[in-house]
Amino acid sequence: MFIKDILQQNPKSFSFEFFPPATPEGFDTLFKTIEDLKLLDPSFVSVTYGTGGKTREKTVSLVSDILNKIGTEAMAHLTCLRSNKEEIDEVLTSLSTNNVSNIMALRGDPPKGYSSFPEDEGHFTHAIQLVEFIKSNYKQCIGIAGYPETHQEAVNAQTDMEYLKLKVEAGADFIITQLFFDNSSYFEFMDRAIAIGIKVPIIPGIMPITNVNQIIRITKLSGAKIPKTMLDKLYSIQDDPKSVEQFGIEFSLMQCQELLKNNSPGIHFYTLNRSRSTWEIMKSLK
Numbered sequence: 001m002f003i004k005d006i007l008q009q010n011p012k013s014f015s016f017e018f019f020p021p022a023t024p025e026g027f028d029t030l031f032k033t034i035e036d037l038k039l040l041d042p043s044f045v046s047v048t049y050g051t052g053g054k055t056r057e058k059t060v061s062l063v064s065d066i067l068n069k070i071g072t073e074a075m076a077h078l079t080c081l082r083s084n085k086e087e088i089d090e091v092l093t094s095l096s097t098n099n100v101s102n103i104m105a106l107r108g109d110p111p112k113g114y115s116s117f118p119e120d121e122g123h124f125t126h127a128i129q130l131v132e133f134i135k136s137n138y139k140q141c142i143g144i145a146g147y148p149e150t151h152q153e154a155v156n157a158q159t160d161m162e163y164l165k166l167k168v169e170a171g172a173d174f175i176i177t178q179l180f181f182d183n184s185s186y187f188e189f190m191d192r193a194i195a196i197g198i199k200v201p202i203i204p205g206i207m208p209i210t211n212v213n214q215i216i217r218i219t220k221l222s223g224a225k226i227p228k229t230m231l232d233k234l235y236s237i238q239d240d241p242k243s244v245e246q247f248g249i250e251f252s253l254m255q256c257q258e259l260l261k262n263n264s265p266g267i268h269f270y271t272l273n274r275s276r277s278t279w280e281i282m283k284s285l286k
Contacts, residue, residue: 002141006043007174012267014040015046015269017271021273027062029273033273038071040286044073044075046074047074059077060076064098079108081108082108082123088130101141104143105127135170144175145177146164146176146178146189147160147178148186149180149225151223157192176202176205177204177205180224186259202264203264204264204267205268205269206255208252209248209251230251233247249277252281253285267285
């Protein structure tokens with residue numbers, strides 16, 4: 001089922017994101033996590049795609065198994081940077097063959113050693129090219145990423161929003177945001193999107209904190225900001241993993257409640273392949 005139709009039919013969607021594990025044991029653990037979270041009746045789940053497509057086969061296999069064996073609607077992430085049309089077409093054909101009808105169209109990160117994107121004739125360099133290619137050649141539903149605190153490479157918030165609108169006009173059906181910890185960032189992002197004429201659903205992305213060093217590393221890579229008061233609290237409890245996890249649950253729950261109260265179309269949880277925090281938050285929300 002297309003995610004755009006799911007969002008139309010459900011006033012509030014709840015979805016979970018996973019990544020392909022590196023080992024067979026990791027896959028066993030992940031499937032247990034997915035089975036646990038299936039009891040919460042998610043609207044859909046998504047599976048990430050490694051830098052440069054390095055988890056391509058794992059992503060296709062995992063999304064197919066979630067959809068066809070577990071019975072939960074699944075979306076495949078697809079990054080296009082430095083991939084040519086034949087490579088992208090091969091992945092999309094494989095996903096279509098396995099009945100995967102939802103794609104998260106992303107540009108991807110620069111190759112190791114590059115701070116920018118090397119131009120390479122015949123290869124994709126921007127997400128909008130991927131959106132256009134999918135729209136022209138396939139019938140899949142297309143999601144794209146949004147950045148409430150502005151993409152790190154954007155000149156400013158307005159130009160970032162203008163590029164987001166171009167991706168929507170190219171054929172994107174919905175937007176999922178990068179993680180954030182200050183809800184005002186999402187509300188201001190929504191105001192800018194409405195003002196520029198973006199009408200597709202914009203789902204906020206929430207990451208429950210489970211490890212202090214991990215979340216600091218993730219935010220440095222993504223450009224997301226941790227409010228100082230929150231960071232001070234995390235540092236004060238970082239040697240107590242249970243306290244960190246409980247704080248993460250309580251903070252994310254507070255975020256979700258405020259977002260839903262203010263008409264967000266749902267919540268997309270970045271689970272980091274763990275179920276407990278998401279389970280506790282969802283239990284309270286439902």
